[in-house]
Amino acid sequence: MKDDMIYLKHILESIEQIENYLHDVDYEAFTENDMMVNATVRMLEIxxxxxxxxxxxFQYGxxxxxxxxxxxxxxxxxxxxxxVNKKIVWDTCKTDLPDLKKSILYILQKNK
Known part of the structure; x- marks a missing residue:
């Protein structure tokens, strides 16, 4: 369980990094900035x-x-x-990551 919490913290840090990259950025600006796309993809890989x-x-639980x-x-x-389809990356970051972040924060808080 301890190792799982460490991995969850890595996930949370990566989500927060993506949030920083995409703060005040629209889809067009995202797709035109290869460095931003590559950094975002890297965080999704992590x-x-x-x-x-x-x-x-842990996963089953x-x-x-x-x-x-x-x-x-x-x-x-x-x-x-x-x-890599930039639209899929963008949609993942904008629609899936907020819910994942909430779940991770809840689990981390519960296991303090």
Whole structure:
């Protein structure tokens, strides 16, 4: 469980980093800034890798989080690096990460 909390902190830090990158940025500005896209993709990869390292018991104990989708996104980003769809990256960051962040914060708070 202790290691799981460390991985959750890595996930949270990566989400917060993405929030910093995308603060006051619209989709057009995002897609035109390769450095921002690459940095965001890297943080999503870290989120996926940290998620993949969470214990299976931990994952089964938190069905509110779709761990499989997070890991699949990481695998997609790693293996499709020449063809990353910026719209999918943007939508993931804007629609999925806020809920993930809430769940992670709740779990971390509960396990202090």
């Amino acid at each position: 989120i996926g890798e940290a998620t993949n390292n969470l214990g299976k018991d 938190h069905p509110e989080i779709d761990f499989r989708d997070i890991i699949d996104m990481r695998n997609f980003l790693i293996h499709e690096y020449f063809g």
